[in-house]
Amino acid sequence: MNKNPLITVIVPIYNVEAYLEQCIRSVLEQSYGEFELILVDDGSKDKSGQIVDQMAETDSRIVPLHQKNQGVAAARNAGLECSRGVYVAFLDGDDWYHPDFLRMMNAAMEDGACQLASCAFKAVGTEHPPQVKTLSAAIVNRQKAMQLLMGYNSFNGYVWNKLFDLQIIQNHHIRFQSNYPACEDTMFVGNYLYYCNRIHITEDVLHCYRQVRSGANRGRYAAKTAYDPKWMSVFEMTEYMAKLYHDEAVSAACRIHEVREAGIVLRSMEAAGYHGADYVRLKGILHRGAHLFYQDPNSGYSQKLSVFLSCISPKLEWVIWKLRNRK
Structure with missing residues (x-):
């Protein structure tokens, strides 16, 4: 198997100028260098769009996209439409990766012949972040993964702590659905898992999830x-x-x-x-x-x-x- 496949990272962006550069740099400074970074500015009203263009001028791996505001589902879908990677990851514009996120997630996919990899994460930015159970490392089937998807744990329904096989997404036209506004991520992951046999769960904390008091x-x-x-x-x-x-x-x-x-x-x-x-x-x-x-x-x-x-x-x-x- 190809040990160094191209990985696409898709970042939907809307009014996150205060955090965006940290987010982008956490990808550019990855220990794994074979990636493209698709930055989708979803009609931001602050300086986020300018930051996207400025950062794109500094690194050829950045692909800048700009669109009218349509929501996070449409922004991620726009990124998927132009993705070239073997694998695809999602990162929100106010979060950031551990420097080894791509390397370790790729290894989990390649070494275990898996169709999905998931890591643990750390919630930051609030005094009382939500408490979730960190799962032990394991390779599970889709039934067990779906049970975990519905729980409060480090697997859960998030897309930003996972690495997906882009071919599965494209072959089955799996997309984010804006008509499920309270659970777009869970819908996407649940539809994706239906086509998986082996899911690799790692207990390593490789993602930082920023929470704000005003979050919905x-x-x-x-x-x-x-x-x-x-x-x-x-x-x-x-x-x-x-x-x-x-x-x-x-x-x-x-x-x-x-x-x-x-x-x-x-x-x-x-x-x-x-x-x-x-x-x-x-x-x-x-x-x-x-x-x-x-x-x-x-x-x-x-x-x-x-x-x-x-x-x-x-x-x-x-x-x-x-x-x-x-x-």
């Missing part, structure tokens, strides 16, 4: 952002994946994921005073799937207590959650 997900988990109907796309995604894989273990993982997410979204609904049709739907998901969640060995005690309280009363869970997390 942090607001949702902290019940500080008004309920947004787009969050319901998570539950459309799990239904889709359960039907696609038609596998008992994958379906159970989807149900457990639904319960966990339902409790989180219900908290924001209570904070916003929303009790419409989506609220009723999520209460039904909780009651139907709570027994699976309680039996799940990978869900923590505090999560199970939260789900238990939400089953009794989402408002009660929200009040207790506020008391436990007040500062």
Whole structure:
């Protein structure tokens, strides 16, 4: 096998001028040099577009693209359309790589004859980053990978801590779908895994994930952002994946994921005073799937207590959650 294949790195960029140069340099300074770096400026209103062009003049491996603002899904898809690599990686414009990310991820793909490689990551930028379980190194099949995809761990549904086989993506026309706004990454990875046999998981921390207080997900988990109907796309995604894989273990993982997410979204609904049709739907998901969640060995005690309280009363869970997390 080719030990030094070309790797495409795609960076969707929108208004990240404060962090962009660090992001770009983390790719340019990789210990593995066989790559192309596609920088997709998605109609930034700050100086991000200028930084893209300036950096492109300094290194021939940079491919600058500019488009009207269409969202992260369209930006990543634009990068895929002009990718030339054997493998492809994604990096957000405010994150950065460990210097050995490409080298070690390529080795994981080549040495294990795998179709996907995944690494651990470090969340930075906030006082209380989300706690995820770092998985031990392993090679797993697609069923196990899908179970991990639906959990809170260092595999998860992210695209930025993974290396993909571009031929699989192009042969099956796998693209990011903007109609799943709360889970575009998970949809992409889940569709991709369907065509995989061997997935290499490494416990090495090779990616730095910057979190900001104003981020949509942090607001949702902290019940500080008004309920947004787009969050319901998570539950459309799990239904889709359960039907696609038609596998008992994958379906159970989807149900457990639904319960966990339902409790989180219900908290924001209570904070916003929303009790419409989506609220009723999520209460039904909780009651139907709570027994699976309680039996799940990978869900923590505090999560199970939260789900238990939400089953009794989402408002009660929200009040207790506020008391436990007040500062």
